[in-house]
Amino acid sequence: MEIERRYELLINGKECKVESSWLGESLMYVLRERLGLWGTKNACEQGECGSCSVLIDGMLACSCLELAATAVGVDITTVEGLGAPDNMTDIQQSFIDEGAVQCGFCTPGLVVAVHDLLLSNPAPSGQEIKEALAGNLCRCTGYGRIEAAVVKVVQQRHE
């Protein structure tokens, strides 16, 4: 339904024009299909898997549950805003080093969630890691290598 509405979203520090969008579109859909920010993934589109995780004004959120049209005026960070292949964060690098990536569909959401976790809790215990990331499903890894990746980042940051 192409209702003529235009709005701007502030994503990764840039104003992005959203055009010819049906007003019911989720933030996840707009990020992906309208703005080409495909790093935000779409595994369930009902708030259960965390693969669409983004930061909204610094708060971890499932972008599939947010209406894009109501996200005007807030600060949105997607995985693309954290690091790029030639300029990765320590979290992204650690995911690679520790074998935390298989199919990788859960990975961008987890990278965002770990980023958020370590901002609020720079030295999480094993249980705190598990609890904080329990909203991000991964079907491939059984989480062992992901936990190892987080532990390694924490160690490195405290060295």
Place this chain on the structure above:
Amino acid sequence: MSKWFSKGTNNVMPNANESISGIATSLQRPDAAEKVCGTFEYSSDLVANNMLWGGTLRSPHPSARIVEINVENARGIQGVATALTANDLPGKPNYGLLMSDQPVLADEFVRFEGEPVALVAAADPEICRRALAAIEISYELLEPLTDPERAEDSPAVFPGGNVIRRVPIERGDPEASGDVVVEGVYEVGMQDQAFLGPESGVAVPNEDGSIDLYVATQGLHQDHAQLAPCLGLPGEKVRIHLAGVGGAFGGREDFSVHAHACFLALNTRRPVKMSYLRDESFRGHLHRHPARMWYRHHARKSGKLVKVEARILLDGGAYASSSSAVAGNAARFACGPYRVPNVSVEAICVRTNNHPCGAMRGFGAVQACYGHESQMDKLAKKLGMDPLEIRFINALQTGDRLPTGQKVHVPAPVRECLEAAAAVPLPGESSDNVDGYGLPGGAGRTADRSRIRRGVGFAVGYKNLAYSEGYDDNARVRCCLKDGKLTITSAAAEIGQGFVTVARQIAHEVLGVEDIALHPANTSDIGSAGSSAASRQTYMSGKAIELACRQIAQRVCEACGENWKVNAKQLSLANGRVRSEDGRFDVKLAEACGDPIETEVFHSHRQTFGMDKATGQGDTDASWIFGAQRAVVDVDLDLGLIRVVQITTGQDVGRAINPLSVIGQIEGGISQGLGLAVMEEVLSQDGVVQNGSFTDYLVPTFADMPPVEVTLIEKPEDGAPFGAKGVGETPSLSSTPAIAAAIRAATGLELPRVPIRPEQIALA
């Protein structure tokens, strides 16, 4: 034997560095940087110019006759390009992996809830949804057949009857009996693969009438063989390209959007994208076969098995898919990795109006493993023996004969796997309990400590590696060395398992080259690699790469011998150079031989044969993989909640080409086995699925997974690539029975069905 700990803190993984390393090093995935940054392109991330969105209308009824379909209302909606039904199909109406029985679109009958009935292509997904809702269908409802026990005596769900395959195995003396007999009936619920990447793809039609499909799949060529006839096109007019795959686990063996997207694209002459939402995913792919299994084990007082009798009933649902192979596996692996002199087994897979079932990690063997391991524990209990002891006494070894009469010709470290799982110290009582959070119930903190019981259980299982029963199993690979760079062309699907890493490691090990590219996988540039299934890609395509690279190495040496007048026999390749033994000849590979050297290898594994129709006897398998696990669980007796505290495992891998990837496969497989043990089941009511979402179908989260301690048993298999067997499936075999055994040990309950639900414990 090598030991790996999964705790990040005491990790002994070798440090992976930038340059390519050969066998037994944990080379990083070449696609990992893109995956962690979100720039890796999955099938659901594709777009094309002038693209439409496709949608599927599915039957809400498990069994009905279609009286009338009217798509005119849908066609009239602005933004809708087309709406199609079975009447519009351009080619063969049915497809299927082993039998062409599944309609592309239902014609006269729908046979399961979720069966595709009509298609729409429209400007965006929202218009698509509205158009699908506008299609009018009148159904005449029929009584669905949903109980597999009744299938044989019920009217045929599909022409040809309701038995997809019956597989008997008869061996030894049918009259044999033992000093003790134990009997049991066990059930396994329907599990879903629940890969995260939605079924999706884009079909792009071309001016010349040909079509390109970009899709997430496990087997490009098996898709191609089914797809071209359905589109009414000759094979060369249909090209399938592997798009980024977000996990598979068997669930991408069959078509998802394939025929539908192509059909819409050919009809509209525009590219069409399709991507399922999660509820459609639960209806749009096949699941793991639910099973009902009756077992009777006979043994001597010493614990030695005398005879195993079993009847395994698998619900195949409405269409055949790979059911006949699943039934074959269930029969062949019904007795487990044990020496059993007398066997009387029957596995039977039937049709019902339930969701169709097909491949999922460890198919057939997963169900059987839960049955035979439950029986082994029962036997141990009756004999007053230790569960480990009874397994040691009967453990299969190289040289033994299987129930099919086939002799085990490869390493069979059953005992070693069990010993390794048992060797790790048991976790302390409060090992994981921080403020009670580590107790069953987790953050809910519902547990009363005095009512928590701990249990320990063991299980061991095995499965065939690669295709069996005389099914042609081969893989084609082309390697080209040019200017010191190697390009590998293979249609093997990377589905997350790490084939792209292993392929490079094998090539590097043989040729010593650093610069290795993998040509994108598709059906037009190379012949089939077979499917990424049955734990087979390293064993098959990996072997083909090894052979191709060895041929290239030989030709490099020969060319050098001629060009530089040195003895070719004394040359070897390493670190991007060709050197003679005495070191006098030492030239960069890129300069050593001028022309590109290209070779194509077609590799088949040892020939296998079918099972005798009456006795099931035959040399059916190429090889087997074995794995054992020990589970430690805490159970809340009041609430029936379970916490798996630790899993230890001994895993037969032949050789770990990439230890880090192998660990990842093992931990991932265990999490799926844990899911089947205590949480995962597709529930249906009269054939209608009740929990097709991640809200209602629970898969293990971070908080559910215990630490896993892995011991790799490395006994290289002769002829396998650097001795490597495969590792995809075995980890998911034994966690389910090991966890069930641990819960039984903690509660004293029989618990003959998985997943084990809290009420089975709390209300017992």
